[in-house]
Amino acid sequence: MQYRKAKPEDASGIGLVLKESYNIDSVKEGEAVFSSEISKGHQYIVAVDDSGKTVGIATWLSHGLPKHGLFELDRIAILPKFRGKGIAKELFAALIADAQRWYRARRAKARKLYILTHAENKRAQEFYKKMGCLHEAILPKHYYDNTDEYVFSLFLDIMN
Numbered sequence: 001m002q003y004r005k006a007k008p009e010d011a012s013g014i015g016l017v018l019k020e021s022y023n024i025d026s027v028k029e030g031e032a033v034f035s036s037e038i039s040k041g042h043q044y045i046v047a048v049d050d051s052g053k054t055v056g057i058a059t060w061l062s063h064g065l066p067k068h069g070l071f072e073l074d075r076i077a078i079l080p081k082f083r084g085k086g087i088a089k090e091l092f093a094a095l096i097a098d099a100q101r102w103y104r105a106r107r108a109k110a111r112k113l114y115i116l117t118h119a120e121n122k123r124a125q126e127f128y129k130k131m132g133c134l135h136e137a138i139l140p141k142h143y144y145d146n147t148d149e150y151v152f153s154l155f156l157d158i159m160n
Contacts, residue, residue, distance in 0.1 A: 013054025
């Protein structure tokens with residue numbers, strides 16, 4: 001498995017991962033999401049198997065000025081038949097390494113990663129805890145009237 005920055009030619013593979021993992025109707029719509037997010041500064045990391053197939057993605061974006069060192073893990077998604085094989089853990093590590101490189105290139109330091117997840121998404125919450133993230137806050141009815149969002153954070157200064 002290879003973990004690397006996404007390229008424009010990864011669009012259809014990313015579109016498939018998005019379609020299989022989110023409320024996205026088609027690969028074409030997933031490709032459009034990828035294109036739109038890249039144009040807005042989202043960073044995509046892909047997991048590519050030995051045959052060249054994109055089997056997972058992780059996305060992040062910087063918030064505030066680079067000197068603030070704050071970035072958000074927007075999503076981690078793995079194709080269903082590849083789940084449970086440690087790919088998400090490797091994507092998480094690759095995402096942090098990519099963010100650290102991005103901040104260093106701007107003479108800054110990645111300090112804090114945060115993640116929002118639905119209160120009922122216990123699987124994601126357990127994963128983030130295993131990755132060293134702390135449950136930091138609850139945002140009542142943040143996106144939807146019927147569910148809260150949980151904020152998980154990882155303070156990278158503590159890790160260094």
